[in-house]
Amino acid sequence: MRKWMINFMQLLFGSAAIFLSSCSQNTNSIKMKGSDTEVNLAVNLAERFTKLDPNFSIAISGGGSGLGITSLMNGHADIANSSRPLSEEEVEQFKALNIELKTIVFAEDATAFVVHKDLPISEISVDTLAKILSGEINNWSALLDIDLPINIYGRQSSSGTHSFIKKKLKIEFTSAAKEMTGNAQIIEGVKADKTGIGYVGAGYVAHDPNSNQKVKILKIREHSGEKAQSPLDPEAINNSLYYFQRPLYQFVLASSWEKVRPFINFERGAIGRKLIEEHGYYTLENQQHEI
Known part of the structure; x- marks a missing residue:
């Protein structure tokens, strides 16, 4: 047995x-x-x-x-x-x-920089972005005829997009930048903040028509005197003209x-x-x- x-x-x-x-x-x-x-x-x-x-x-x-x-x-x-x-x-x-x-x-992919739809700006230079994200420029009065603090909506250090922007601009992000968990949170933050600026995957914002109505996608100018390029322009991407593509x-x-x-x-x-x-x-x- x-x-x-x-x-x-x-x-x-x-x-x-x-x-x-x-x-x-x-x-x-x-x-x-x-x-x-x-x-x-x-x-x-x-x-x-x-x-x-x-x-x-x-x-x-x-x-x-x-x-x-x-x-x-x-x-x-x-x-x-x-x-x-x-x-x-x-x-x-x-x-x-x-x-x-x-x-x-x-x-x-291309990384898009977004601001509130009512902020009176449509394009920005790479050099100015570097100064904003590093904290050297912290008020929109440096660029616009308005006296408002700049609120940055970014990603956590584990994010590939965070690393990509940091390396492209050769900066350290200001400690004042808000660290969000993803594209959706950044979009929601900028939609509700007239002084905000954030960065998201262009594919993400392009696929969401509702986001396009609430935020403005900035064109990026790499050098002074050059044409500013949009992350949503296929011709610019195909010709590698947009600075933040990857x-x-x-x-x-x-x-x-x-x-x-x-x-x-x-x-x-x-x-x-x-x-x-x-x-x-x-x-x-x-x-x-x-x-």
């Missing part, structure tokens, strides 16, 4: 081990985390993809590029959406953990590559490219092939 019970328990636990192993290797479940710039687009891409192939499930969350990259390190994501490249420190961390990644550039990345665990490959190919296909463009982003010609 005792021997029978032992054999039964071995069979039971053996079956459980096989079941758990099959769950952990589920090839149709994908976790994607990271950039708030990309999150709305990622959700819509995933929704369309899973309608075409209901066998797949894709869980998506934002929180910033840094969070997505960290999630790859600790095994909590298969794909990290990122609006910035890996830092040197992150590259070394992945090497130390013996984690191999594949890097995809799947779209081009590639959007997806970092994929090499160990997850085979299961995410169908989704990546969907992004690069006709339907995926159309969705990317509908969200105000720009597709890349050299991405039009399967992998």
